[in-house]
Amino acid sequence: MINHLRHMAVFARVVDEGSFRLAAKELGLAPSRVSQTVSDLERYLGVTLLHRSTRKLVLTSEGRRFYGHVVNAIRSAEAGLNELNAQSQAPVGELKISLPAFLASSTISTAISEFAQLHPKVSFSLNYTDQVMDILSEGLDLSIRVGWLEDSSLMARKLGESKRLLVASKRYVETKPLATHPLDLQDWDWVRFHMRPSTVEFTSSTSGETVTITESARIGVNSAEAMRHFSSQDMGLSILPEHLVQSRINSGEFVHVLPEWSLKSLGYYAVWPDKSRRENLTLMFVRFLADYGVS
Incomplete structure (x- = not known):
């Protein structure tokens, strides 16, 4: 078995990377060498570990079981190495x-x-x-x-x-009446983040009042960077992390809407x-x- 420990490590890397080419790049080997190593391991075990196609690799049922054992072995070995590494600083x-x-x-x-x-x-x-x-x-x-x-x-x-800040482009804000309360935003457009609920809770920094409103979004995205871009294109309000928008607020491109009302931090x-x-x-x-x- 000792002779096949390296084969097992190569097999695990192929599974982790999802392809022979990517595994070979990580290991500093030729893709053909990596493929041959896995084939040699399959021949030694007498089972097929991976179904190969031109588009992807899929573990067989035997491959899934074997991969679990290989990962545990690698974790144990690396835990020992890491323990010694930690001692050596x-x-x-x-x-x-x-x-x-x-x-x-x-x-x-x-x-x-x-x-x-x-x-x-x-x-x-x-x-x-x-x-x-x-x-x-x-x-x-x-x-x-x-x-x-x-x-x-x-x-x-x-x-x-x-902190999260409610922002919109200066041009968009100038098309709306002055907002001093979350309910004033009922007819404003929003750029919504798909992975967050459409309801927004505001808390007054002066009175402690809590108000919840629902976004009316024409555009929904799955990227914070896309939210920032669409808001810069005057498409409405966005709730974004402070570090993504503070420089644009400072430059005047964005407006921090309702600064006296806070949103739950991230x-x-x-x-x-x-x-x-x-x-x-x-x-x-x-x-x-x-x-x-x-x-």
Whole structure:
């Protein structure tokens, strides 16, 4: 079996990456070598692990069962390596992380850059997407989630909070009567984020009054960057993280609508499996983010 441990690691990387070509790129091998390694493993086991087509790879039932065992073995081996790395103060490994797309230019991305500079033997594979990715099925070490977490079997740590601001372009605001109360927005257009409820709760910073209204959206999107763009095109109100709009408010392009009324802040969380492949490295990075003070 010892002779086939490398074959198992290559097989796991192919499954994680979803193709021989991507796995080969990550491993620094030729795609033909990676394909042959998996074929040799299948021949040794006497089963087919992967159905191959020109478009995608699909695990067979035997492949799914075997992959689970291989991942557990790799996690145990990497846990031992990470434990020794932690003791030597020289963390090593790759962290696969998903983050919301709007964090591409944020303090979290800056923190990742600083961590990488502090630890040159650590590499990152970052997937910026506004779609929530399944940590286990995607083989992620960590996911940065924004909002407020529901109960989960995953491990989690709060990293910080960020204000959300109600904004619209200056040109759009100038077409509407002055708004001083959320109910004044009933006939305003909205650019709505699909992954958030259409109801919006405002709290008065002076009286503490709470008011809930429903967005009337002509445009719905799944991207914070798209929301900002459509609002800049005079398409209506958007609720966006402060760091995405503050510079445009300062320049006068955007108006902070109802500044005396606040919206619930966004919570920033690090979420990871309770049996992480790189437990010590993951926890080290999470602690770094928490101490960094992300927003």
